[in-house]
Amino acid sequence: xxxxxxPEKLLSVFKGAPVELKCNYSYSGSxxxxxxxxxxxxxxxxxxxxxxxxxxxxxxxxxxxxxTSFHLKKPFAQEEDSAMYxxxxxGWSNQFYFGTGTSLTVIP
Amino acid sequence: NAGVTQxxxxxxxxxxxxMTLQCTQDMNHNxxxxxxxDPGMGLKLIYYSVGAGITDKGEVPNGYNxxxxxxxxxxxxxxxxAPSQTSVYFCASSLQGGRTEAFFGQGxxxxxx
Numbered sequence: 001x002x003x004x005x006x007p008e009k010l011l012s013v014f015k016g017a018p019v020e021l022k023c024n025y026s027y028s029g030s031x032x033x034x035x036x037x038x039x040x041x042x043x044x045x046x047x048x049x050x051x052x053x054x055x056x057x058x059x060x061x062x063x064x065x066x067x068t069s070f071h072l073k074k075p076f077a078q079e080e081d082s083a084m085y086x087x088x089x090x091g092w093s094n095q096f097y098f099g100t101g102t103s104l105t106v107i108p
Numbered sequence: 109n110a111g112v113t114q115x116x117x118x119x120x121x122x123x124x125x126x127m128t129l130q131c132t133q134d135m136n137h138n139x140x141x142x143x144x145x146d147p148g149m150g151l152k153l154i155y156y157s158v159g160a161g162i163t164d165k166g167e168v169p170n171g172y173n174x175x176x177x178x179x180x181x182x183x184x185x186x187x188x189x190a191p192s193q194t195s196v197y198f199c200a201s202s203l204q205g206g207r208t209e210a211f212f213g214q215g216x217x218x219x220x221x
Contacts, residue, residue, distance in 0.1 A: 006150075009148060015201045020204035034209055036212075041212045042198075042214070043198070043213060043215060044151075044198065044212040045212070046209045046210075049209060053186075086150065086151065090209075090210075093154060094139050094158070094199070094202065094204055095156060095166070096141065096153075096202070096210050097153075098143075098150045098151040099150055100149060101150050101151075108159060
């Protein structure tokens with residue numbers, strides 16, 4: 001069964017500190033993984049996807065198949081990074097499975 | 109570009125009332141989805157559609173109905189509103205196949221009193 005786990009519901013870091021949002025998944029095939037961000041009362045928007053191996057707004061995420069993880073990292077957190085972050089997996093039926101989300105607060 | 113558009117943005121319903129949440133997309137996406145977002149619970153899939161005329165249940169379909177008569181539109185119907193349906197509802201769409209993400213609407217905040 002497909003499942004996405006985000007163990008931290010809340011995460012607070014100081015501005016300029018590194019941040020890591022954890023995501024673990026369960027999937028029998030080759031996963032397609034995404035990170036979505038939702039700023040206060042806005043729609044979800046794609047932050048990055050593992051296929052692209054890109055860095056968006058300073059965030060990166062590496063797929064670790066051995067640990068079934070797709071953690072999101074940023075070396076220096078900014079106040080504007082405060083938001084809700086969702087890890088998502090696209091399954092074989094093209095359904096998207098979301099984790100429960102991590103609310104990140106960057107303290108000035 | 110409009111993308112995925114949902115209406116209304118906010119609605120208050122009384123218990124037992126019915127309503128339809130509208131969703132339309134102009135990207136010619138074949139897949140469309142309805143999610144509900146509850147605090148601490150993430151997004152749960154209510155229904156999805158793989159194309160016009162085809163719909164299927166997600167994780168939490170009870171109390172909802174959908175239809176997909178066109179590629180563009182995917183309305184969500186609540187027949188007998190209950191307080192448990194108080195939530196934020198998001199519609200999304202995507203293409204089939206690899207390297208594609210889901211695009212989301214701005215959400216509908218529904219309160220059932």
